[in-house]
Amino acid sequence: MLETMRWENETLFLLDQTKLPHVISYLPCQDYSEVKMAIQKLAVRGAPAIGAAAAYGLALGMLKGKGVEFEELTALEFYRQAQTITRELKDARPTAVNLSWALNRMLSVLKSTIDQAPSSLSINDLRSALLAEAHLIYQEDLEGNKHLGQLGQTLVPTGAKILTHCNAGALATAGYGTALGVIRAAHTAGKKISVFATETRPLLQGARLTTFELLQEEIPVTLITDGMTGFLMARKMIDLVIVGADRIAANGDVANKIGTYNIALGAREHNLPFYVAAPISTLDLNLNRGQDIPIEERNPVEVTHFAGKKTAPDGVSVWNPAFDLTPGHYITAIITDRGIMFPPYHKEKWQRLVGQPSRLTFKFEGR
Numbered sequence: 001m002l003e004t005m006r007w008e009n010e011t012l013f014l015l016d017q018t019k020l021p022h023v024i025s026y027l028p029c030q031d032y033s034e035v036k037m038a039i040q041k042l043a044v045r046g047a048p049a050i051g052a053a054a055a056y057g058l059a060l061g062m063l064k065g066k067g068v069e070f071e072e073l074t075a076l077e078f079y080r081q082a083q084t085i086t087r088e089l090k091d092a093r094p095t096a097v098n099l100s101w102a103l104n105r106m107l108s109v110l111k112s113t114i115d116q117a118p119s120s121l122s123i124n125d126l127r128s129a130l131l132a133e134a135h136l137i138y139q140e141d142l143e144g145n146k147h148l149g150q151l152g153q154t155l156v157p158t159g160a161k162i163l164t165h166c167n168a169g170a171l172a173t174a175g176y177g178t179a180l181g182v183i184r185a186a187h188t189a190g191k192k193i194s195v196f197a198t199e200t201r202p203l204l205q206g207a208r209l210t211t212f213e214l215l216q217e218e219i220p221v222t223l224i225t226d227g228m229t230g231f232l233m234a235r236k237m238i239d240l241v242i243v244g245a246d247r248i249a250a251n252g253d254v255a256n257k258i259g260t261y262n263i264a265l266g267a268r269e270h271n272l273p274f275y276v277a278a279p280i281s282t283l284d285l286n287l288n289r290g291q292d293i294p295i296e297e298r299n300p301v302e303v304t305h306f307a308g309k310k311t312a313p314d315g316v317s318v319w320n321p322a323f324d325l326t327p328g329h330y331i332t333a334i335i336t337d338r339g340i341m342f343p344p345y346h347k348e349k350w351q352r353l354v355g356q357p358s359r360l361t362f363k364f365e366g367r
C-alpha cells in the first residue's frame with residue numbers, strides 16, 4: 001500500500017490524494033503553511049491522517065522559522081511560537097477532532113520537556129522532542145488501526161457483504177485504516193468478505209480511493225453511487241455497514257462524511273448492523289452530543305462541477321456540508337483501538353475505555 005505521508009530530510013512528503021487513483025505523486029512540504037494548504041485542499045484527508053500531518057506540520061514550523069530567529073529564543077518564547085503555529089494549523093478544517101487532538105498532544109510534550117529541564121535545553125532539543133512526538137503519533141495510529149481491525153473483524157461473519165462509505169482506509173490514516181482496517185483484517189482471516197463502496201459525492205473518496213485500496217489487495221469490491229444504498233439494502237445485497245468517523249461525541253453521535261446518516265437510516269429500516277470504526281483519538285468527550293460538532297461547509301464549486309467540468313447552471317444556490325451527524329442510537333457498536341463500545345454510549349463508559357492502558361507500549365526509535 002502507498003504511504004500516506006513520509007518524513008525525509010526535514011521535509012514532509014504528503015501523497016497528493018486529489019490526483020489518485022491515476023497519478024501517484026508526493027507533495028514536498030517544508031513549512032507548516034504548506035501542510036495547512038494540503039489539508040484544506042484534501043491532498044491529505046481522513047481524520048487520523050489530518051492529525052498526523054498537522055503534528056509533522058508543527059514540527060516543520062518549529063524547524064524553520066519564517067522571519068523568526070529560533071536560535072535566539074528562550075524555551076518559553078519557543079513554546080509561544082509553537083502555540084501561534086498550532087492555532088493556525090487548527091484552523092485548517094473544523095470537523096475532525098484528530099487535528100486539535102494531535103496538536104494539543106504536541107504542545108503538551110513540548111511543555112513537559114521544557115518544565116523538566118528548563119535551563120539545560122537547547123532549541124534543537126526542543127525541536128527533536130516535537131519531531132519524536134510527531135513520529136509517535138504516526139506510529140501509534142498505524143499500530144492502533146491494526147489492533148482495531150483485529151477487534152472489529154470478530155463482528156464480521158464469514159461471507160459477509162459489507163457496505164462502506166467515503167474512504168476510511170490506509171489513505172485516511174497513518175496506514176491500514178479504520179473501517180477498511182476491519183475489512184482488511186476480516187479478509188486476512190479468510191472470511192471471504194466482499195465490499196460495496198459508495199462513490200461519495202462530491203469529491204469521490206469512495207470511487208477514487210476506497211476502490212483503489214481494495215483492488216490493490218484483491219478484496220472484492222463493487223462501486224455504487226450514493227443514491228443506490230437504500231435499494232441495495234432492500235434487495236438484501238449487504239449484511240452490514242462499516243464506516244469511519246471524524247468526531248464522536250460522548251453520547252455516541254458520530255460526524256462522518258456527508259451521506260453517512262442516510263445509510264444509517266437505511267440500515268435501521270432494514271435491520272442491518274451499522275458499525276463505526278475509529279481510533280480513540282477521534283472521541284471528543286468535551287462534547288456531550290453531536291449537535292455541538294462543527295460541520296465544515298465547503299466551496300460550492302465542488303457541487304456545481306464534476307471532474308473539473310461545470311454541470312449546474314450559473315447562479316444556482318448550493319449547500320455543501322462535508323459531513324453529517326449520525327445519532328448514537330443508530331450505531332450498533334463503535335470499534336476503537338481500546339476495545340469495542342456497545343450502546344448505551346455515555347461519558348463514564350467511555351472514560352473507563354479510555355482509561356484502559358493502551359496495548360501500544362513501544363517507544364519510537366527512528367524512522
Ligand code: MRU
Nearest residue numbers: 045046047166168172244245257
Ligand atoms: O473529507 P474527508 O475525505 O477528510 O472525509 C473523510 C471521512 O469522512 C472519513 O470517513 C473519516 O475521516 C474517517 S477516516 C479513518
